[in-house]
Amino acid sequence: MDSTLFIVQLINGLQYGLLLFLIASGLTLVFGVMGILNLAHGSMFMVGAYLAWYFVQQTGSFAFSAVISAVIALLIGFIVERTLIRQLYRRNHLDQVLLTIGMIFVFNALQGLLWGNDPLGVDVPQALSASIPLAGIIEYPVYRIFVAVFCVVVAGVMYYVISKTRLGMLIRAGESNREMVECLGIDISRLYTIVFAIGVMLSAVAGVVAAPISSIVPGMGEHILITCFVVVVIGGMGSIKGAFIGALMVGLVDTFASVLVPELSSMMIYIFMAFILLLKPQGLFSS
Amino acid sequence: MKNKNKILNTALLGLSLVSLSTALVAAEQDPIKVGVMLPFSGVYGGLGEATRNGLKMALQEHAADLQGRTIEFIEMDTEAKPSRAPEIANSLLNKSHADFIIGPVHSGVAMGMIKVLKGKDTIMIIPNAGVNAATGPLCAPNIFRTSFSAWQPSYPMGKVALEKGFKKVVTLSWNYGFGQESLDAFEESFTSGGGEIVKKMLVPFPKTEFQSYLSEIGSIQPDAVFVFFAGGGAVKFVKDYDAMGLKGKIPLLGAGFLTEGTLEAQGDSAEGILTTLHYADPLKNEENQTFRRDYADKFGKPSDLYAVQGYDTGLMIASAVKALNGDISDQKALIHALENTKVKSPRGDFTFSKAHNPIQNIYLRRVENGENQVVKLAASALEDPARGCSM
Numbered sequence: 001m002d003s004t005l006f007i008v009q010l011i012n013g014l015q016y017g018l019l020l021f022l023i024a025s026g027l028t029l030v031f032g033v034m035g036i037l038n039l040a041h042g043s044m045f046m047v048g049a050y051l052a053w054y055f056v057q058q059t060g061s062f063a064f065s066a067v068i069s070a071v072i073a074l075l076i077g078f079i080v081e082r083t084l085i086r087q088l089y090r091r092n093h094l095d096q097v098l099l100t101i102g103m104i105f106v107f108n109a110l111q112g113l114l115w116g117n118d119p120l121g122v123d124v125p126q127a128l129s130a131s132i133p134l135a136g137i138i139e140y141p142v143y144r145i146f147v148a149v150f151c152v153v154v155a156g157v158m159y160y161v162i163s164k165t166r167l168g169m170l171i172r173a174g175e176s177n178r179e180m181v182e183c184l185g186i187d188i189s190r191l192y193t194i195v196f197a198i199g200v201m202l203s204a205v206a207g208v209v210a211a212p213i214s215s216i217v218p219g220m221g222e223h224i225l226i227t228c229f230v231v232v233v234i235g236g237m238g239s240i241k242g243a244f245i246g247a248l249m250v251g252l253v254d255t256f257a258s259v260l261v262p263e264l265s266s267m268m269i270y271i272f273m274a275f276i277l278l279l280k281p282q283g284l285f286s287s
Numbered sequence: 288m289k290n291k292n293k294i295l296n297t298a299l300l301g302l303s304l305v306s307l308s309t310a311l312v313a314a315e316q317d318p319i320k321v322g323v324m325l326p327f328s329g330v331y332g333g334l335g336e337a338t339r340n341g342l343k344m345a346l347q348e349h350a351a352d353l354q355g356r357t358i359e360f361i362e363m364d365t366e367a368k369p370s371r372a373p374e375i376a377n378s379l380l381n382k383s384h385a386d387f388i389i390g391p392v393h394s395g396v397a398m399g400m401i402k403v404l405k406g407k408d409t410i411m412i413i414p415n416a417g418v419n420a421a422t423g424p425l426c427a428p429n430i431f432r433t434s435f436s437a438w439q440p441s442y443p444m445g446k447v448a449l450e451k452g453f454k455k456v457v458t459l460s461w462n463y464g465f466g467q468e469s470l471d472a473f474e475e476s477f478t479s480g481g482g483e484i485v486k487k488m489l490v491p492f493p494k495t496e497f498q499s500y501l502s503e504i505g506s507i508q509p510d511a512v513f514v515f516f517a518g519g520g521a522v523k524f525v526k527d528y529d530a531m532g533l534k535g536k537i538p539l540l541g542a543g544f545l546t547e548g549t550l551e552a553q554g555d556s557a558e559g560i561l562t563t564l565h566y567a568d569p570l571k572n573e574e575n576q577t578f579r580r581d582y583a584d585k586f587g588k589p590s591d592l593y594a595v596q597g598y599d600t601g602l603m604i605a606s607a608v609k610a611l612n613g614d615i616s617d618q619k620a621l622i623h624a625l626e627n628t629k630v631k632s633p634r635g636d637f638t639f640s641k642a643h644n645p646i647q648n649i650y651l652r653r654v655e656n657g658e659n660q661v662v663k664l665a666a667s668a669l670e671d672p673a674r675g676c677s678m
Contacts, residue, residue: 002506004506005502005503005506008502008505008506009499009502012498012499012502013499015498016496016498108328108329109328112328112332116333117328117329117330117331117332117333117336118333118548118552119518119519119521119522119548119549119552120522120552121522121526121551121552121553121554123554124530131530131531131532133532135505135506136505136506136508137505137508137532137533137536137537138502138505138506138531138532138533139530139531139532140531141530141531143530144498144530213523213526213527213530214495214523215495215518215519215520215521215522215523215526215552216519216552217330217518217519217522218328218329218330218332219329219330220519223493254496255496255498255499256499258490258491258499258500259499259503262488262489263489265491266462266491266494
C-alpha cells in the first residue's frame with residue numbers, strides 16, 4: 001500500500017468509526033444511566049433512515065426531513081419509555097432483552113407494512129453532493145466529510161452537556177448512585193425518560209445522516225446493532241468516551257483488515273474485541 | 288345361513304365398489320397441491336411476493352389447461368432462513384402431500400430443501416435460487432429450475448468485456464457461494480479469451496461498507512470492474528462507486544442482479560452500467576408486452592424479473608398437467624412431461640437441459656434513463672455446463 005492509498009484508507013476508517021460512534025453513543029448512554037440493555041436500538045437507526053426517505057419524498061428537503069425525523073424519534077423514545085421500558089427497571093437484564101427483542105420484531109413488521117421490502121435510496125442533498133479530488137482518480141464525497149464533521153460536533157456537544165451542564169451532572173449522578181439522587185429530591189423517573197428519548201433520537205439521527213450513503217433495507221438495524229455492541233463492549237459498557245475511542249478503533253480495524261487481510265476481515269473486529277477484553281475485561285473505559 | 292353370507296358378501300362387494308368409484312372420482316376432483324416456499328418477510332420479502340404473484344397469475348390464465356382440476360396453494364414463509372428449510376420442506380412433503388413444491392429465492396434455503404426433497408414423491412421447482420449445485424452435483428429427476436444457474440448470467444460477460452477491449456479487470460462480490468460462482472463464471476470466459484483478473488476482492492456478507500475496496504480499485508485503476516451484488520448491497524455499491532468518482536472513469540460491469548429492482552434507489556449513479564441477464568423489462572417480444580401490461584393491471588405495480596420467473600413456473604405446471612390430461616399421479620410421466628415443456632416465457636422461449644435448468648438467451652443490457660435497455664443478445668440458447676450432474 002503506498003502512502004496516498006494509506007491516507008485515503010485512514011480517512012475511510014475514521015469516517016466509518018465516527019458514524020459508528022453516533023449510533024453507539026445512544027446505546028451506551030442508556031445503558032450507563034438506566035442500566036437498560038436496549039436491543040431495539042438498531043431498529044431506531046432503521047426507523048431514522050426510513051423516516052428520512054419518507055420525508056425527503058414528501059418535501060424534497062433533507063434538512064427539514066432530518067429535523068422532523070429527530071423530533072419523531074424523540075417522541076417514540078418518550079412513549080416507549082413511559083409505556084414499556086418503565087416496567088423493567090426493577091427486573092433483570094433477561095427481561096429487558098426479551099422486551100427489546102420483541103420491539104425489534106414490531107418495528108420490522110411496521111416497516112414492512114408502511115414502506116414495503118424493496119431497497120430504497122435517499123439522494124445526497126444538493127449542497128453537499130460535490131466530490132473533492134483526493135489522489136489519482138479517487139474523489140472523496142463531500143457528504144461523507146460532512147457526516148464525519150457532524151459526528152465530531154455531536155460528540156463535542158455530548159461532552160459539553162455531560163461535563164458542564166446540570167442535566168449532565170444529573171446523568172453522571174444517576175450513573176453512579178441512583179438512590180442518592182432520588183434522596184436529594186431529584187425526579188429520577190423524569191431523568192430516565194429524557195435520557196432514553198435522547199438515546200433513541202441519537203440512533204435515529206444516525207440513521208438519517210447515514211441514509212444518503214446507505215441502502216435503506218429491512219434488517220439494516222440488526223446488522224449495525226452487532227457492530228455497535230462490539231464498539232460499546234470495547235469502550236466499556238456505559239462510557240461515552242469509551243464509545244468514541246472504541247468506534248474509531250473498530251472503524252480503523254475494519255477498514256484496514258479488509259485491505260490487508262481480506263480473508264479474515266469479517267472476524268477481525270471480533271478478534272480485536274477479544275484481544276481488548278483479555279487486557280481489560282471490563283472494556284477500555286469502564287467505570 | 289349360506290344364503291345370508293352370500294347376501295352379506297354381495298352387499299360388501301357392492302359397498303366396496305361404491306367406495307372405489309367415489310375414490311376414483313375424488314382423485315380426479317382432488318385439487319393439485321402446490322406448496323410454496325418463498326420469503327414473504329425480511330430482506331427478500333419483495334422477491335417472494337413477486338414470484339408468488341407471477342405463479343398464481345400463470346395458473347389462473349391457464350386454468351383451462353388444468354383439465355378441470357383446481358389448484359390448492361399451501362404457502363410457507365421461509366424468511367430466507369436456510370435453517371428453517373428442511374423443516375418446512377418436510378411438512379409440505381409429509382403432512383400436506385404437496386404434488387409440487389415451488390421455492391425458494393435464497394440459495395442456502397435451496398440446499399436445505401434439496402436435502403429433504405431429492406428423489407421424493409413430489410416435484411420441486413426452483414423459481415430463483417441460482418446455486419450451481421442444484422442442477423449440478425445435486426441434480427435429480429424430480430428437481431427443476433425455471434430461473435438460472437449462477438454460471439449462466441455471468442459467463443457471457445467475459446466475452447463482452449473482451450469485445451470492449453478490456454484487458455485487466457478487478458472482480459468483486461460478497462464472499463458467499465453465489466457471488467463466488469458468479470465471479471468464477473466471468474473469470475472462466477474472460478481469461479480463456481486472454482483477459483487478466485488483476486485482483487479478486489471478496490467482501491464479507493452482508494457487509495455494505497465498501498469504501499476501502501473502492502479506494503483500492505481507484506489506486507489499481509483497472510480497465511473495468513466486474514461485480515456481483517443484489518438488493519440493498521447493489522444499491523449501496525453503485526451509489527458509492529459514483530460518489531468515489533469511479534463512475535465514468537472505470538466502466539462497471541455486473542451480473543444483471545446489480546440493476547434489478549434497484550434502479551429507482553440507485554438513481555443517476557446507475558446510468559451506463561452494463562449487465563448480462565436472462566431477462567430485461569423492456570424486451571420487445573409479444574409475451575413480455577402482454578405479461579407486463581396484465582401484471583400491472585392485476586397487482587397495481589410493475590412486474591419484474593422475479594414475477595417472470597414465478598410466471599414461468601406456473602406455465603410449466605399448467606403445460607405438464609395439460610399434456611397428461613390432468614392425471615399427474617405417475618411421477619415418471621410427469622417428469623417426462625415437464626422435461627419436454629417449451630416455456631413461452633416473457634424472457635423468450637426456453638427449454639430444459641438434461642440437468643433440468645433452462646437453456647435460455649442471455650441479454651446484454653445497459654442502464655439508460657433508469658431502465659435496463661437491451662443492447663444485444665450476449666449469448667443465444669446458453670446451456671449451463673451442469674458440472675457434476677450425472678443425470
